[in-house]
Amino acid sequence: MGLLNREEAEALIQEVLEVYPEKAKKDRAKHLMVNDKKLESAKKCITSNRKSVPGVMTQRGCAYAGAKGVVWGPFKDIIDISHGPIGCGQYSRGGRRNYYSGIAGVDSFCDLMFSSDFQEKDIVFGGDKKLAKLIDEVESLFPLSKAISVQSECPIGLIGDDIEAVSKKKAAEIGKTIVPVRCEGFRGVSQSLGHHISNDAIRDWVISNRDGKLDAGTPYDVAILGDYNIGGDAWASRILLEEMGLNVVAQWSGDGTIAEIENTPKAKLNLLHCYRSMNYIARHMEEKYGIPWLEYNFFGPTKIAESLREIASHFDDTIKEGAERVIAKYQPAMDAIIAKFKPRLQGKKVMLYVGGLRPRHTVGAYEDLGMEVVGAGYEFAHNDDYDRTIKELKDATLIYDDATGYELEEFVRQVKPDLVGSGIKEKYAFHKMGVPFRQMHSWDYSGPYHGYDGFAVFARDMDMTVNNPCWSMFKAPWQKPAEEPEAKAA
């Protein structure tokens, strides 16, 4: 089947909605649309950031996942205490492969899990004493940690523990920053609010720590915001910026440190990769410190070149020349990669259902490889994300917000893409359907995908998934049309 045109796409949405009861149908219809590039704003066509319909299989996470898993977890010298029952901490540990340089358990704590392991008595009598004791233990066992954050799980908010008071008291005692993060899982409709709460916690408890004490820095200081160093992404981005002459003072939050957060106010430009999870703090810094911010996209050579030039346009001629030099240096290598993989991937169709920035940012990289994105959707985007997305996608592309398991499966069954990029929860369902699949949240144990170095890995991974011989072996031998029995016997 070829690409859908507008009528076919709209008919498909109607067909998929058919199974829902009347009320759910009305609600879900608002979250599905067919792309129209002419639209200025997505608002009238798609509703986002709303509570999921009970009873459908949503793929979303919770505020705690957004705070501890996404924003705070990758800071390497901050110990994140999962304050509450043990499960949340254990199941959110180390799945996202936020790489860091350091020694686990000595000066880096991304791989370790700290939890207050709430029991019944803590719910009944309150867990503040336990938290204070836990902070003392952490301090004596891991003296090289630079800060502690308290990530509250649902029960903390329900029983009304005062983690702020404990944090303040203990911070004064041990002389380190302790940040209480009120990211109880029941807050908000998805992990998105967790990002917002974390940004606010950084704003309130960390970012102003060195106000008035910072040196002026160089005119080329920039900070990378919203790059979580998944499989080394931030490193692949950072070397490009440094090569063009910029001075990266902070990485938020992949391979980042608390000192980097405190030093960020001296940056001259904040570079924002994941808009959804870090725009809040970028806006705050713009207001308080007058630091402009800029969204950039480091997926695929076309978008990288565009972004490098846009970043350089905020600086003087040495940086502009630097950007051109970097682009010229890597272009031959990129051309070689495209020459190698484009013939193998040309015309293949991709459907994406991820979070954050990928459904729009990776479009350019797929197009560089000759592939086409025929469907894209976000788990937890807001309207401003869709405003940005409709510009990136082709007309008549399916767009789905907070898609349910059923909708995704049905879309894939009907559109028959050559590749699906989504999360671990969807991965095995599509494998069983015999559709090539990449886990695009943490790059399916591969990476980096950002930057020029990342594109080489990206192209290789897409090729080895789409053109893997295993997809032709889905039919058991006895289900295949019978061969000539005589020929075999002979």
Added chain:
Amino acid sequence: MANIMIRKGDKGYVFYMPKRDIEDSIVSMEFDTPEKWGGEIKLGNGGIYFIEPQAAPARLPYSVRAKRIDGVE
């Protein structure tokens, strides 16, 4: 009443409400002089908000309390 942030975009003022993540262009602002600034503001999405008229802020972006009068939330 809600906190909003007003910043300068390519084409005039941009409205942003952190609580609801609403970002939109400001189509018109009732008063826009250095002495008197604010009043009724109309957004690209049809929303109308009211900012207590005040002296124009020295620097944008600027956070201010605003009241929703009409339109989408």
